[in-house]
Amino acid sequence: MKVIVKSPIAPLHAHACHGAERVDEVLHGWEVEILTSHGDFHHIRTAYGYYGYICKNDLELSPPITSQEQIRRICGNFADGLSEPKVQGDVVITLPRGALVAVFGEMDRYTCAFLADGQTVYIRTASLKKPKLTPFRESIIDAAMEYLGTQYRWGGKTHEGIDCSGLTFMSYYLNGTCIWRDAHYKSGFAIKKIAFEDALPADLLYFPGHVAMLLDNDRIIHSSHSNDGVKIEYIADIQGLMDTLLYCGSIFR
Numbered sequence: 001m002k003v004i005v006k007s008p009i010a011p012l013h014a015h016a017c018h019g020a021e022r023v024d025e026v027l028h029g030w031e032v033e034i035l036t037s038h039g040d041f042h043h044i045r046t047a048y049g050y051y052g053y054i055c056k057n058d059l060e061l062s063p064p065i066t067s068q069e070q071i072r073r074i075c076g077n078f079a080d081g082l083s084e085p086k087v088q089g090d091v092v093i094t095l096p097r098g099a100l101v102a103v104f105g106e107m108d109r110y111t112c113a114f115l116a117d118g119q120t121v122y123i124r125t126a127s128l129k130k131p132k133l134t135p136f137r138e139s140i141i142d143a144a145m146e147y148l149g150t151q152y153r154w155g156g157k158t159h160e161g162i163d164c165s166g167l168t169f170m171s172y173y174l175n176g177t178c179i180w181r182d183a184h185y186k187s188g189f190a191i192k193k194i195a196f197e198d199a200l201p202a203d204l205l206y207f208p209g210h211v212a213m214l215l216d217n218d219r220i221i222h223s224s225h226s227n228d229g230v231k232i233e234y235i236a237d238i239q240g241l242m243d244t245l246l247y248c249g250s251i252f253r
Contacts (some may be wrong), residue, residue, distance in 0.1 A: 001034045006060040006116040008095050009158055012052035016041040022155035023052050024181060025166070028093075029071070029100025029116055032059070048169075048178040049188075060116045066102035072113070072128045073174070074099045077146070077159045079128070081121030085110035092121045096158035097146070098170055103128065136175065137202040137252070144171040144213050144221050144230075151229045164211050167223045167230060168204055171213065177251060183211040191249040199248040206246045214248075 005026045012024035016038035024046070026032060032044040032054065041053040074095050082089030085107055093115060095101070101123065105112035110122040144167060153161020157170055169181040180186040184206060185193055191204065199205070205212045205220060212222030215232065223230045235242060 001061075002031055003034060004060045004063040004116040005030050005032060005054075005058055006063075007058040008093060008099065009160065010054055010058035011155065012044075012046075012050065012054055013041070014052060016043065016053040018055075020053070024050050024155050025157040026054065026058075027099045027157070028095050029102075034059075046181075048173075048181055050181050060118075063116050064102065064114050064118045066114060070102040070104060071100055072103045072111075074101070074123075074127055075174075076124075076127040079123050081113070081115065081119075081123055082110075083121070085112070085122040089122060092119060095123075096160070098157070098174060101128075137200065139175050140171050140202040141213070141215060141221075143174040144168070147171075147223070147230045148221070148232070149230060150223070152223055152225045152227070154225075162223050162230065163225075164223045167221075168211050168213055171202075172251070179251065183207075183209055185247065185249060190251040192251070192253045193247045194250050194253055196245060196248050198253075199250065200252070203252070204249040206249060207241060207244045208246065210241075 008028050010026045011022045013020040014023050032046050034042045034044055036043045044054050045051050074097055077097055079095050080091045081093040083092055101113040103111050103113045111125045111128055113123050150159050151161045154163055156162040157166040165181055165183045172179045179191050180189040199214050201216055203214050212220040215221055219232055219234055221232050
């Protein structure tokens with residue numbers, strides 16, 4: 001059974017209990033498939049093949065019927081859904097970058113949208129505009145750079161907090177491509193193993209339990225708990241980490 005996430009950010013847990021390890025986050029408007037039920041939780045599979053347990057209260061079992069043409073993605077770091085198309089409107093919900101809504105009416109500065117639970121809200125149109133058209137590798141890097149300075153959060157995927165594979169996943173997802181949401185290669189996804197000598201900007205570097213993105217010949221961007229968040233580092237300054245490099249990955253090969 002396929003359903004829609006209605007919470008702004010829904011934690012995906014390793015076990016069916018409150019307080020269990022957060023292994024991922026699923027955002028508002030994303031579709032998941034319910035496999036089994038366990039008390040207050042459903043065991044689900046995401047559209048990108050990740051499994052975990054999500055609280056039943058985070059899901060909408062009967063979302064409004066919308067066409068794919070209506071679906072728009074939040075492009076700002078966060079966007080308020082207001083009760084009225086004006087700044088004085090009550091904040092009904094605050095959605096993170098990457099969340100999905102169904103739009104059905106655009107005014108001067110606000111767009112009218114359906115939430116996953118059928119509520120109507122008004123979102124600043126600028127927060128829903130499609131990113132400017134740039135070369136694909138550059139667009140992926142631009143998306144990663146938007147998270148610069150974000151704190152580290154295990155299992156996180158938003159500007160509230162993001163982990164290493166959350167950063168790489170979202171950078172590709174925001175550009176229309178799903179990669180494996182974890183810090184290792186998995187067959188069946190777009191990423192292919194390549195040698196470091198063949199890596200180009202926007203390709204990924206895989207270490208034991210960690211993944212980073214190559215910015216250019218000299219720098220990487222990654223979310224690291226030792227750095228407390230998303231940071232750019234010079235390869236020459238992280239030789240200890242580079243010595244543990246397992247392989248690189250690219251969708252372009």
